[in-house]
Amino acid sequence: MPSVQAETTPQQQVARAASDTAVHAAFDWFRTHDRELADLQLELSRIPAPPFHEAKRSHWLREQFLRAGLEQVRIDEIGNVLGVRPGSDAAARFIALSAHIDTVFPAGTSLAGVRRGDDDKLYGPGISDNAAGVIALLAMAHAMHAADVRLAVPVLFIGNVGEEGEGDLRGMRHIFSDAALRDSIAALIVVDGAGADTIVTQALGSRRFEVTVRGPGGHSWSDFGAPNPIAVLARAIDAFSATPVPQTPKTTFNVGVISGGTSVNSIPESATMRVDIRSSSMDEIERLEQALRQSLAAAAQQANAGRSGSSGRSGADAITVEIKQIGSRPAAELPDSSRLLQTLRAVDAHLGNQSHVHRASTDANVPISLGRDALAIGAGGAGSGAHTVHEWYDARGRALGLKRILLTLVALGN
Numbered sequence: 001m002p003s004v005q006a007e008t009t010p011q012q013q014v015a016r017a018a019s020d021t022a023v024h025a026a027f028d029w030f031r032t033h034d035r036e037l038a039d040l041q042l043e044l045s046r047i048p049a050p051p052f053h054e055a056k057r058s059h060w061l062r063e064q065f066l067r068a069g070l071e072q073v074r075i076d077e078i079g080n081v082l083g084v085r086p087g088s089d090a091a092a093r094f095i096a097l098s099a100h101i102d103t104v105f106p107a108g109t110s111l112a113g114v115r116r117g118d119d120d121k122l123y124g125p126g127i128s129d130n131a132a133g134v135i136a137l138l139a140m141a142h143a144m145h146a147a148d149v150r151l152a153v154p155v156l157f158i159g160n161v162g163e164e165g166e167g168d169l170r171g172m173r174h175i176f177s178d179a180a181l182r183d184s185i186a187a188l189i190v191v192d193g194a195g196a197d198t199i200v201t202q203a204l205g206s207r208r209f210e211v212t213v214r215g216p217g218g219h220s221w222s223d224f225g226a227p228n229p230i231a232v233l234a235r236a237i238d239a240f241s242a243t244p245v246p247q248t249p250k251t252t253f254n255v256g257v258i259s260g261g262t263s264v265n266s267i268p269e270s271a272t273m274r275v276d277i278r279s280s281s282m283d284e285i286e287r288l289e290q291a292l293r294q295s296l297a298a299a300a301q302q303a304n305a306g307r308s309g310s311s312g313r314s315g316a317d318a319i320t321v322e323i324k325q326i327g328s329r330p331a332a333e334l335p336d337s338s339r340l341l342q343t344l345r346a347v348d349a350h351l352g353n354q355s356h357v358h359r360a361s362t363d364a365n366v367p368i369s370l371g372r373d374a375l376a377i378g379a380g381g382a383g384s385g386a387h388t389v390h391e392w393y394d395a396r397g398r399a400l401g402l403k404r405i406l407l408t409l410v411a412l413g414n
Contacts, residue, residue: 010339010346010411017410018350025147030139030402037135038115038122038395040064045113045124045131049102054079054161057101061134061159068141070157079161080171085144087154087413093186094156095412097140097405099133099379100163100171100192100363104387120395128383128393133191134159136379139402140409149406151413156185163192163363166208168327172363176370187340187412189405190364190376194383194393196401200376201341202359203368205331206278207285211236211296212322213260215303217269227303227319229271230260235299236292237273243291250359251279253288274326280359282331296321329361330369340373340412347407353400377404 008016017023049057061081065073070083081101084094103126105111113124113131137157143149160171176182190200213229237255245251253275260271277288303319334341348355360376367374380401385391 010343011349013343013411013414014346014350014407017407017414020149020410022147022149023406023410026143026149026406027399027403029143029146030399033139033142034395034398037139037398038120040138041127041131041135041393042113042115042122042124044134045122045127046111048105048107048109048111049126050105050107050109051102051162051165051167053107054102058159058161061101064138065141065157065159068138069145070141076174078171078174080174081159083141083157085141085151085155085157087151089152092153093184094154095409096156096158096185096188097137097409098158098160098172098188098190098363099137100130100161101134101159102161102164102167102171103130104164105389109389122393122395123391125389125391127391129193129386129391130163132194132379132381132383132393136191136402136405140405143402143406149410151410153186153413155409155413160363166326169329169363169366172366176366176372182370185367186373188364188367188372188374189340189408190362190374191379191405192362192376193378193386194381194401195378196353196380196397196404197355198358198378199341199344199355200358200360200362200364201334201338201368202280202357203330203332203365204278204280204359204361205282205285205365206276206327206329206361207289207325208277208327209275209289209292210272210324210326211275212270212272212324213296213300213319214270214322215267215319216317218267220265220267223267225306226267226317228267229319230268232299232303232319232321233258233260233271233273235302236295239295239298240292243288243295245288246284249280249284251281251284251288253277253292278361280331280333285331293323296323329365332365332369334368334373334375338373338375340408341375343411344375344377344404344408347404347411350407351400351403353404377401380404
C-alpha cells in the first residue's frame with residue numbers, strides 16, 4: 001500500500017476517500033443499478049456449484065469480470081477466477097477482494113432462484129451465501145469502472161472455489177500457496193453472505209473426520225455375537241460425547257452424519273460417521289481429536305474382546321477402525337493493530353454503521369493464520385436460511401454494504 005499511509009491516520013484516509021467525487025458517483029451507480037444487481041444474483045444462484053464442481057460458475061464469472069472492465073482476467077488451475085483493476089503505482093501490492101463461488105448443495109438440488117412479488121426479497125438455495133458476496137464483487141468492479149474511481153494500488157478481484165464443507169478452503173489455500181501471488185497481496189477483504197454489522201477477525205478453527213468401522217458382518221440370528229460396527233460407533237459416540245469442553249475458549253463437537261448396514265436382519269460389515277470439531281484454540285482441537293481416537297480405540301477393543309470378554313478376536317473376525325481427516329481449518333486472530341481493521345472501523349464510524357468483531361470460519365482463516373492482513377465482512381442487505389433450500393436475501397440495505405467496501409478500498413488504496 002502507498003507509503004503516504006504511514007503519515008496519515010485511517011480516519012484521515014477515510015475522510016479523504018469520502019470527499020472524492022468519483023466515489024460519490026460510484027455510490028449513485030449502486031443505487032441506480034440495484035435491480036440489475038438483483039437480476040445478476042438470481043442468474044448466478046441458478047448455476048450449480050457443488051463442492052469440486054464449480055466450473056460453470058467459474059466461466060460465468062470470468063465473462064462478468066470482463067464485462068466489468070477488469071484486466072488480466074483468468075481462471076486458474078483449480079477454478080479460481082481472478083481479475084485486476086490496475087492502479088497508478090506499478091510497484092504497489094494488491095488489495096484483494098474475494099468471494100467464494102461454491103455452494104453446499106449437492107448435484108441435482110433444485111436451484112430455482114426467484115423474486116416473489118414486487119418486494120426486494122430474493123429466494124433460492126445459495127442466494128445469500130454466497131451469491132450476495134459474488135455480486136458485491138461485480139458491483140464494485142462495475143461502479144469503479146463506470147465512475148472512474150482511481151487508486152494508486154491495484155485491486156485483485158477473486159472469485160474462489162472450495163470454501164464450503166469438504167472444499168476445506170481449497171481455493172484460498174491455492175491462492176496463498178503460490179509464493180509470488182501470496183507476496184503480491186498486501187491485504188484481503190473476504191465478502192461472505194449478507195449484512196454489514198460484523199467484522200470477522202477471529203478465525204474459527206475446525207477439524208473434520210470420517211470414521212469407518214469394519215467387521216465380519218453376518219446374519220442377525222445365526223451370527224449373533226459377531227461384533228457390530230454400528231454398536232461400536234454407538235459406544236464410541238457415547239464415550240466421546242462425555243468429553244468436557246470449556247466455555248472459554250468456546251469449543252464444540254458434533255457427529256453430523258452416520259450411515260451403514262444393509263437390512264434390519266443383517267449385522268453390518270461397516271458403519272461410518274462424520275465428526276466436526278471446532279474451537280478458537282488449536283490446543284482444544286488437538287485435545288478433542290485425541291479424545292475421539294481414544295473413544296474409538298476403547299470401543300473397538302471392547303468389541304474384539306467378545307461378549308464375555310474372555311477371548312479376543314483377530315484377523316477377519318476383528319473390528320477395525322479407519323479415521324480419515326477430511327477437513328482442517330486453522331484457528332487464528334487478526335491483531336487490533338491491523339491497518340485493514342482500523343480502516344474498516346473508521347469507515348463504519350464515518351457511515352454511522354454499528355458493527356462488532358465476530359468469530360467465524362471463512363476464507364480469511366487462511367491468510368490470518370499466515371500472519372497476513374485479512375478479514376471477512378458481509379455484502380450488505382439481509383439474509384437467512386443459509387445452507388437450506390429455504391434461503392432468502394433482502395436487497396434493502398445492500399447499498400450500505402457496498403459503500404462500506406468501496407470506502408475501505410479507496411482509503412487503503414490512495
